[in-house]
Amino acid sequence: MSGVEIAIEAEGLTKSFGARKVVDNLTMRVERGRIHGFLGPNGSGKTTTIRMLCGLLTPDSGRGSCLGYDIRTQQNEIKRRVGYMTQRFSLYADLSIRENLEFVARIYGLARPVEAARAALIRLGLEKRAEQLAGELSGGWKQRLALAACILPGPALLLLDEPTAGVDPKARRDFWDEIHSLAAQGLTVLVSTHYMDEAERCHEIAYIADGRLLAQGTIAEIVARSGLSTYIVTGPDLGALAARLKATEGVDMVAPFGMALHVAGRDAARLAEIVRAFSENAPQQWMRGEPSLEDVFIDLMTHREARA
Numbered sequence: 223m224s225g226v227e228i229a230i231e232a233e234g235l236t237k238s239f240g241a242r243k244v245v246d247n248l249t250m251r252v253e254r255g256r257i258h259g260f261l262g263p264n265g266s267g268k269t270t271t272i273r274m275l276c277g278l279l280t281p282d283s284g285r286g287s288c289l290g291y292d293i294r295t296q297q298n299e300i301k302r303r304v305g306y307m308t309q310r311f312s313l314y315a316d317l318s319i320r321e322n323l324e325f326v327a328r329i330y331g332l333a334r335p336v337e338a339a340r341a342a343l344i345r346l347g348l349e350k351r352a353e354q355l356a357g358e359l360s361g362g363w364k365q366r367l368a369l370a371a372c373i374l375p376g377p378a379l380l381l382l383d384e385p386t387a388g389v390d391p392k393a394r395r396d397f398w399d400e401i402h403s404l405a406a407q408g409l410t411v412l413v414s415t416h417y418m419d420e421a422e423r424c425h426e427i428a429y430i431a432d433g434r435l436l437a438q439g440t441i442a443e444i445v446a447r448s449g450l451s452t453y454i455v456t457g458p459d460l461g462a463l464a465a466r467l468k469a470t471e472g473v474d475m476v477a478p479f480g481m482a483l484h485v486a487g488r489d490a491a492r493l494a495e496i497v498r499a500f501s502e503n504a505p506q507q508w509m510r511g512e513p514s515l516e517d518v519f520i521d522l523m524t525h526r527e528a529r530a
């Protein structure tokens with residue numbers, strides 16, 4: 223035994239809808255007990271990939287296994303062991319939290335639905351609100367209830383599709399604490415998100431655009447592999463400076479971050495020359511910096527658009 227258990231392994235997954243290739247030759251691997259983030263622009267194929275991995279959609283080509291089962295031929299085995307939280311809240315607004323969970327437990331055919339619902343209530347800190355109607359909950363509590371429903375049948379893998387979209391920062395943080403505690407108990411989590419702070423909470427991430435995998439690994443690996451040399455500029459007139467920098471060959475990314483501007487390029491020597499020229503007799507201060515994950519994604523996106 224190598225000690226590493228693989229929860230998801232997929233190779234060359236491809237899926238088209240009509241003439242449009244939505245997932246293109248995607249290869250990925252997720253270890254058990256890991257939180258794997260899925261990032262990419264809207265419509266890049268994240269949901270479609272998640273659906274193929276959990277047996278809801280059959281790929282046109284490629285192969286893969288999820289929890290040791292073949293994603294093409296053993297879809298029922300996979301569905302039984304996966305909790306899938308979709309983008310839409312799909313519980314009953316006019317049932318209480320407790321009633322919703324008991325109902326879900328019965329749908330799954332659990333032997334002791336009332337006890338199972340109570341255990342899920344406790345596990346996600348919902349006991350005090352048990353009798354509250356689901357429709358009256360705030361976004362954060364709704365998501366927590368949806369997560370409780372997902373873990374009710376004891377899945378080995380959670381697929382969470384933008385679980386915190388539109389949820390306030392405190393509730394998002396609490397939700398992520400729950401995800402980490404579930405992962406610590408051995409659950410594998412595949413989660414799609416548009417939030418950079420959430421990406422940074424994942425053990426590994428995959429970035430996809432136009433159905434293609436553009437980057438995969440830990441944050442440190444992705445940042446290191448980007449090969450971006452980065453500077454942080456502060457001072458006056460950053461808007462005008464940004465416009466000039468964007469028009470300069472050798473500058474691959476310019477993005478404002480609060481009161482500063484992040485400027486990055488792949489050719490470190492060329493960028494250093496540009497920085498020298500721009501900083502001479504200029505009112506702004508230039509400092510070497512580390513690229514952030516967002517810098518890397520903005521750069522990946524910009525170059526994807528340039529290639530398209």
Ligand SMILES: Nc1ncnc2c1ncn2[C@@H]1O[C@H](COP(=O)(O)OP(=O)(O)OP(=O)(O)O)[C@@H](O)[C@H]1O
Nearest residue numbers: 239240244262263264265266267268269270271384
């Ligand atoms: N069943 C379907 N039939 C036709 N087109 C589809 C179907 N499902 C998804 N698509 C299209 O495939 C593309 C990828 O969609 P997908 O939902 O996988 O992207 P996504 O990365 O999850 O996007 P988002 O971040 O907006 O949720 C989109 O253009 C979408 O309109």
